[in-house]
Amino acid sequence: MVKVAILGFGVVGSGVAEVLSGNGAGIQKKADELIEVKYILDVRDFPDSPFAQHFVKDFSVIEHDPEVNVVVETIGGVGAALDFTERALKQGKSVVTSNKELVATHGRRLLDLAAQNNAVYLFEASVGGGIPILRPLSECMSANEILEICGILNGTANYIFTRMVKDHVPFAEALAGAQANGYAEQDPSADVEGKDTCRKLCILSSIAYGWHLLPDQVPTTGITKITLADEAYAAAAGRSLKLLGRSIAREDGTICAYVEPHFVGNQDPLAGVEDVFNAIKVKGNAVGDVMFYGRGAGKLPTASAVVADVIAAARQMDRAGYRPWQPNRPDAVFSPDELSSQWYVRLASGELAGEKLTVPNAEAGESGWITAAMTRPELDKLLAGRDVLAVIRVLD
């Protein structure tokens, strides 16, 4: 019998309770053991919930109940979530989470703490919502050296871009629509400034390369400056605007990870990914490109990934989860300034060498260009003194 405690009864936490009870029979069969929610920790009261009898307000009840084998942490952030995760692992309880900030920041230490206490720390739901990605990357692609990861990792940003293109509304209006539909938080900064993508990229990279890449090593540019004009020029260039998290390994073992909007060619499978969907492309030296696609967020998709980890923890109480991450390697990170790319440039006036893009109803004097391949510092030199309205990297 596996007894579960859920920490936080928000969107994901309540989804986990729902999936565990709703798909009950199938899940019990797959877990080989009965899985039962014993506690739900939340500061709020939920007297009308079907799970009302399970609520507690004091974590130490869970911490000191030897019957609890698996703790599901869906609190978020790095405050109470970190404290409770550490205390649970120290008691030998496995912890499953969807908390990307916590994993990206403290993943290495928590994986080690789990291993020291014969527990597992699993976080499939922290990247790509319900899309299976971390386990396939960690296990199914283990025969490969990973050469590149490139993904649409934030559904909110992708939804905003899709609405800008399809409904011809500017960024602010598309964002307001995303908030009205529940796709964006009231404080949308983590999504639109790229921090959420950055955290997910750190988790993917740490699993792929085996050492803990930290968020502050990932130069991150969000989408707040993207205009309808940029979307129009992207279409004129036969490309789609996407916010990508990308990490690239060089043969010498160094990696470059960054988050930026990109022009993505329409023949690339990433270009067709719309609305709140996510897609992650991974290149291995043996398998070539593989891509994983699905809903990157949402109550039930995310809960689906959490519950799969609960089942895995239940089946593998005495087994390894992810491999440990080696310590961060500050000297193994190189800057995206070293990457040569073509660039989209929008100018307020004048001409530029390269492919000129033509859009209907362009602002007077404005023009859009696709340059030859060069590094960003080379481009900045070329553009010195010009009236530059936008610069966006073109994915090669």
Add this chain to the structure above:
Amino acid sequence: MVKVAILGFGVVGSGVAEVLSGNGAGIQKKADELIEVKYILDVRDFPDSPFAQHFVKDFSVIEHDPEVNVVVETIGGVGAALDFTERALKQGKSVVTSNKELVATHGRRLLDLAAQNNAVYLFEASVGGGIPILRPLSECMSANEILEICGILNGTANYIFTRMVKDHVPFAEALAGAQANGYAEQDPSADVEGKDTCRKLCILSSIAYGWHLLPDQVPTTGITKITLADEAYAAAAGRSLKLLGRSIAREDGTICAYVEPHFVGNQDPLAGVEDVFNAIKVKGNAVGDVMFYGRGAGKLPTASAVVADVIAAARQMDRAGYRPWQPNRPDAVFSPDELSSQWYVRLASGELAGEKLTVPNAEAGESGWITAAMTRPELDKLLAGRDVLAVIRVLD
């Protein structure tokens, strides 16, 4: 120390040896233990191979060497491959394979035999080549009831369709090109008649639904009758022609599995899958649609999946692999004749109710149509007495 024996030094077998040695350092780290090829079984001699000293011709050497923990079966077929797999499992050796015919036909019995002998039987490479699909389906989606599987599972058939469309060459010429490029066997019947897709669909369905679906329960239509005219009408309908393996679960627990060419709408991510790429869409009741995409065949991609299973077997010597499959359920299968779909119909003469498709240079009198949704028996009744040149299901 894990010692491996590879059975069959063909394309996949030699790829496995290559990946195990080429990515050596990374693999050893991921396996937690040293993995070493001890034997390679083949009837042929390979005196110039770097692995020359490992060759044996008598399986009993491998069978009776207690040092061998993992046997990689890349012989193919259900003759010697079945015999050697059974004998290896009975000795408690785990077996890893890419042999879809063997798994689709005897998977249930071999999984049971593995479990009885504390070994695992793993076959990620049997479906989708290097694409991680069986483990994600089995583990990461375990919180879901699987509602539908729909996939482009045969790279050869997809390559032929892509060449027909892009190079405007008829089926026979596209097939010859596939053979010249090494994408199709000299006897291409398993690929173009849909048998290969059928076997892969049986493996996916057995994992998804938990009981062994057999190939003869899957009505299978290949692509040999598809003409350039059908491709032209597909384009006119805003759709792409794809050979799909599809299985659908009804709420009463019955399933329908079939293999047929389909018209796929261009907004569907499957429509953009070209050349030898495979893609598998899986719908779970919690996660919704997820899709897995990559190279479905080829030496190194397939070897990548085999070696990942070898690593998993090495890490999990005493652990469960896939869950056991329950016995086949003859009464739980319903016919695709019960599925209502729109249909593409090409007529030699006359008119039909529905959307008329217009193509340039149509044969005199010929016409293409998309009908309303109905079952195949309803359609056949409607078409009785008509001069029908082609009927293809439209994916809804």
